[in-house]
Amino acid sequence: MNSVRIWYKKSGLAIYTSHLDMNRCFTRAVTRAGIPLWYTEGFNPHPYLNFLLPLPLGQTGLREPIDIRIEKDMTKEEIKEKLNGVLPGGIEIVDVTDPVGKVNEIVSSKYIIDMSFDTVGEAEGFAVCASSIMEEGVLNAEKRSKRGIKTVNLCEFVDSFEISQSENTIRMEAVLATGTEKNLNANLLVDALCSQLAADYASLSITRTEIYINNKKIFE
């Protein structure tokens, strides 16, 4: 048995595939690719395939990790090539590595959030106001957790935040808390800003670009 970390990009039509459905999608892809997955040895054996971080519905991910265990040795190049031959459009393997970090070391990740508005004025207003809200450091919103819904200050989940505007579009680059301990869905940040500013965007795209452990080191 051999543990391997595969890194995939999820974009295009595939962003509408939920986390659960991704699991099914990858299990089948691995089967089609003829990669001998290791099966758990319980009462109902199932293939070992572990998505380290869920990517919310509708978001693009440039480099998302999955751990798999395989029965026999295969080169990393071979795994990548075989999987890319059978994956549906929008899902692509970008790398295959040895697992280095552990999932509980992940603390944050970087997002690029692009929004467009109907008018330049709206975009300008949003950029100025959002920037001052984040500087003030108070943005309260209802956040759902395992312990129920409660109001929290989202700024406590934001490590860094930059916003720029060009014509009727704005771009936010933010590092948000990520992981099992503390986590902020980028959609929630966008929704909270929009509701605070009574803004209504024309289009929205959210991309997770990097995943970090402590001290902004890239998770490997």
Next chain:
Amino acid sequence: MYPEKLEKFLLKVQKPGRYTGGELNSIVKPRDSVDISYAFCFPDTYEIGMSHLGMKILYSLVNARDDARCERVFAPDTDMEEIMRANDIPLYALESGEPVKDFDIIGFTMQYELSYTNVLNMLDLAGLPVKSAERTELTPIVIAGGTCVCNAEPMADFFDITLPGDGEEVTGELIDLLKEYKAKGAAKQEFLIAAAQIPGVYVPSLYEVEYNGDNTVKSVTPTNGAPAKVIKRNVSNLDAMFSPDSFVVPFIETVFDRTTVEIFRGCIRGCRFCQAGFLTRPLREKSPEVVEKQCRAICEATGYDEISLCSLSTSDYKGLYKLLGSMIPWADENKINIALPSLRVDNFPRELMEKLNSVRRSGLTFAPEAGTQRLRDVINKNITEKEVLSTSAQAFEGGWTAVKLYFMIGLPTETDEDIEGIANLAQAVVDEYYRCENKPKGKSVAVNISLASLVPKPFTPFQWEPQDRPEVLIEKQNYLLSCIKTKKVQLSRHVPWTSFLEGVFSRGDRRLGEVIYTAWKKGCHFDSWEEHLDREKWMQSFDECGIDPYFYTARRRELDEVLPWDHMDYGVTKSFLQRENKKAHAGETTPCCREKCAGCGAARLNGGVCNELSENLV
């Protein structure tokens, strides 16, 4: 690929994966690379439609042609429909995102009557007039196939063409003809008249229906050279028949997301309530080698870890041992589960069960259908209580602890005693479990009764029978509930109002078209979904159209009455069905085809050859 306009709404609806397309193995062809574009419509949501084998077959079959393309279309759920209507986004096909109204053929598969309003709604969402007569151009031609078109009369106003029987051959013939007529710029009527000459093509508008004073049908007269009887299409050789070697693999979870391969069509049993069993006669088998080859190809192309071997009464398949013997080691090795969704109790050998068990355990379901032997004889479900119990005992020894039993109420000649018999039989299965010495240790047994109500259907011996009114069915359900004395037996029941509407439309005539139209206008759709079925609106619609729905359900028809579907020929003869009806009332059974030919008449569709009959004669 969805239309661009939809993009910003996709995250606002439930399960956006239903609307995006782009699934693995979906086939995208540019419009100008083909002569005929075919939009295959399933009048229900994506998850249900994507589970349907017929769609997979015809999708692959049309796309296998160089001169045609086939794309999939499903009914958008109510949240999506609202967005589409509010933003002028017409119904589109999943592969290209192009509007459905620009396709040459719009084909619906009609699996159940309660999806009729969805057809109207989808045509309307596409921006097309729902009535056939108001669509004056040659294309799109709106066609339909599937079980319900054995009586297409209630939908006669809306469909241009229906295709009774197997679709594998006739679809290609129809595409050829349309290609020719489109190229020469023919009018729609010219095309329809020519299409009616293809065997197995029914053009409702070419038939005139007259009624008697008592509202029964007086006559159905063909015009423009259309045949007096439309004979259903029958594919004789299933091994040579087109069968897909790949399925589209959905991103989202669907009802049945697995490899499905047919092993035979038809049924030798002759249960008198079962429409599928009579509509699909004569029995035609696929050889085990071909089945296995198809299973392997689809599993390889999809990565599915489950195979469903699909047929009526699966254990009647002559090649079953051979097939399983050869497939199980391969399935084992590849961790693939084999499901046999339609097994009968009386010939379900233990050996077979153990073989299946070695892979992964599926559920165990029996369908005694009626609670007493007398009533089982009436419906010709030739299963004895002893057989149910001995098979259950075998199953318990094999480690099963849950058994599902299918029963029906509202059967002809039914009494309270028969209903009580359902509870007694379930109790007997529970008792059998506790009698069993090798039962699984420390586990309780669960017997689940799934209770349906009889909807008498065309082309069955019960097509003349009255259907119980919903109030009567509810009383019978409650009576059964009062007869169940243990929590080990659970009862799940259906809402009789859906059965009632199903009953009206399955044996309805053309006058119901106006009712369907009125109900749809009032907002009825997704009627098969309990939460959507609006009984009030339907009853108002019947009322406004001056139609008594009980005329279609509660009335006993005379054996010599002209039935609205008499001009359809499904092989089984009316005189055979009449004989079977009389035998039912006399409580006489009819042996299965393998024991003795009952003379149903369906063999003439196979050039007079019946697999069962010819072997018996040898």
